[in-house]
Every structure is written in C-alpha cells, then in structure tokens.
Amino acid sequence: MKAFAHVKKVMLLGLAVLLAGCSSASGNDGKELLNSVNAKLESTRAERLDLNNISVYNGRILPAVEEISFDTDGYLYGLYVNAGTSVEEGEVLASLVSRNYDAMNRLKDEIKRKEESNSEYFKKLDADLELALLAGEDVEEKEIKIRHEKETAELELKLKKDKLAYMAEDDIGYHYITAPRDCVVLAATNVNSKGFMKAGTSVVAIDADGELMLTCEYINEKKVKGLYEYYALINGKRYELEYVPYSKSQLKELSVNDITLMSKFRIKGSGNFKAGDYAAVITVADYKPDVLAVPINAIYSDSSGKFVYVIEDNVRVKRNVTTGISDFAYIEILDGLEEGALVYVKN
Numbered sequence: 001m002k003a004f005a006h007v008k009k010v011m012l013l014g015l016a017v018l019l020a021g022c023s024s025a026s027g028n029d030g031k032e033l034l035n036s037v038n039a040k041l042e043s044t045r046a047e048r049l050d051l052n053n054i055s056v057y058n059g060r061i062l063p064a065v066e067e068i069s070f071d072t073d074g075y076l077y078g079l080y081v082n083a084g085t086s087v088e089e090g091e092v093l094a095s096l097v098s099r100n101y102d103a104m105n106r107l108k109d110e111i112k113r114k115e116e117s118n119s120e121y122f123k124k125l126d127a128d129l130e131l132a133l134l135a136g137e138d139v140e141e142k143e144i145k146i147r148h149e150k151e152t153a154e155l156e157l158k159l160k161k162d163k164l165a166y167m168a169e170d171d172i173g174y175h176y177i178t179a180p181r182d183c184v185v186l187a188a189t190n191v192n193s194k195g196f197m198k199a200g201t202s203v204v205a206i207d208a209d210g211e212l213m214l215t216c217e218y219i220n221e222k223k224v225k226g227l228y229e230y231y232a233l234i235n236g237k238r239y240e241l242e243y244v245p246y247s248k249s250q251l252k253e254l255s256v257n258d259i260t261l262m263s264k265f266r267i268k269g270s271g272n273f274k275a276g277d278y279a280a281v282i283t284v285a286d287y288k289p290d291v292l293a294v295p296i297n298a299i300y301s302d303s304s305g306k307f308v309y310v311i312e313d314n315v316r317v318k319r320n321v322t323t324g325i326s327d328f329a330y331i332e333i334l335d336g337l338e339e340g341a342l343v344y345v346k347n
Contacts, residue, residue: 059216059279064208218261228287241265309344
C-alpha cells in the first residue's frame, strides 16, 4: 500500500520535475541572497521517506487467448478456420503431415494399380503360353520372353515399393488439432498450405473460456523478475498480477511476422472490470525504506557534481550532495545534507 500511496504523490508533483535544471550563478563563497523569497512556496525540508523507482504502463483488459499448436514438426496440410470462425468442441481446426504426404499417397495408388495390372497381365501371358502348348508349338523362346516380361514388371513394382518404404521412414502420419470446446477463433496462422511448422508454433488462437488478460507495453521477463513488486490499478482498485512470459518459439514467430510485442498478465482475483477497460500497470523497482530525500527539483548540477541550495538566514548556500535512487518526484540524499535542512526548490 505504501507504493500505491506514493504513486499518488508522484502524480501530484507532476512529471515536469523529471530533470534537474542548470544551476543559477552563485558567488565564489557559494552563498546567494534571496530576492523576495517566499519560503513556504520555494523551500522544503529534507525528510525521511520510503522511496522506490516507479514506472507506469498504459494497459488494456482483453479476452485471454489460448494458443493451439501441433506437438510435432511437419507441413501444414489444411487450415480449416479463419479469424472470427465459431467452432464446436472436437471440430478439426488444422492438419499436419510429412513433406512427402501427397507424393506417398500418389505412390500408394500407383503401387495398387501396378499390382492389379501385373496380375491381369500375368494371367494373359500364362493363357497365351497355355494355348501355344495346346497347339503343339515350340514354346521355349516364348517362355523366356514371358519370364523376362514378368521379371521386368515385378522389378518396376519393387522399385516403387522401395521408394515408398524410404519415404515412410520420415513419415509422421496424419496429425490434426481440434477445438477443446465451443469457442471463437481469434487468429490463425498465415503459413501457406504445405508450409513447414515447428512443434509448439501457434497455429490457431481461441478465446480462453471467458478469462480476461491484461496487456501493456512489452516488459521483458528478466526485468519483471528483478522488480520489487508489480500490480495494476483498475477502476481505482489495486489488483495483483501474474506475468505470462512468451516461449522462445513464440518470440521468434512474432519477430518473423513483425508483430509488436505486448506484455501479458493474469489478473489475480475477480473484480468489477471487463474487456476493454483501461488499466495502469505499476512496476516498483529499488524499494528503499526510510531514506533522506528532497524533491528532485531541489537538485542542481554543474561540473563539480550535484548540489542543493540550503537556506540559511534568508541566504542560499550551495551544498554538494551525493544522490541515490529516485522515483521521479523525490531523490535520495546519501551524503551532504542533514534531516530537516531547509532547501530551495525551484519552480
């Protein structure tokens, strides 16, 4: 809750104080008279605060997406749905085969036809030989010719079968993916028919059974793991989040297709929100409790480093300081200033 309270403080101070300005000219003794100083408006006390580095990302609540993929590499044989298609549970969405699927089917048909034609042809050859024998002809030469023709036909058939066996070594069979429930297809792959698909690559995306997700500008997984905390503000209420990382294959697919990356979060708990609602994703890094701090617009800098003006007897006295973390409204003072010191704050 401290982080949330401090967010409001950041908003009140405004983002115009993000950068410290250039220092005013001062005398060689580091002192400067104040002209018509209004101490109430132009000064503040160095005080102890809980500081953290807060970033705010604009987010949107959208229907969650469930991505469906094949569990083996292969070639897309058929994609039977498009974005917007309503499907029923068990309906086939896409099919996958090996590279040589069509060629193998054609070869199987050729082998079947060759076996049938060989059978008929061999019967005819045998009948011709039988007639020659009955007619008392010398059939020695005819038998040699028939045997040769049979061997040639059988060799042609064997070659086709050997080729089919070789192709079958890489055959994955016929794979398909089906709808896990009645749903609507939100997106489908743009891979062309017969295009190669690696296992785990998203083929079809469907709505995830009424679940809602929060999306915002991309924050990589490593950065999220290093945060002190992160949460969302939706309709004025705080919600805890669960970061949903992309797999390596998903990142590659998005990159290849030039799709803008968006971070995805699951919203923990239920609440009064719906698809399309705005959400502010708050990330909190470098949390440090009870540190000495001043407003960031009290900090000046020059070639010697950072400094503040301490007000002493209506005179601004330059004081070099060492600073630490900042939340873009206040900045930590590590050295050079004591608690309660009155410092000048530029407007």
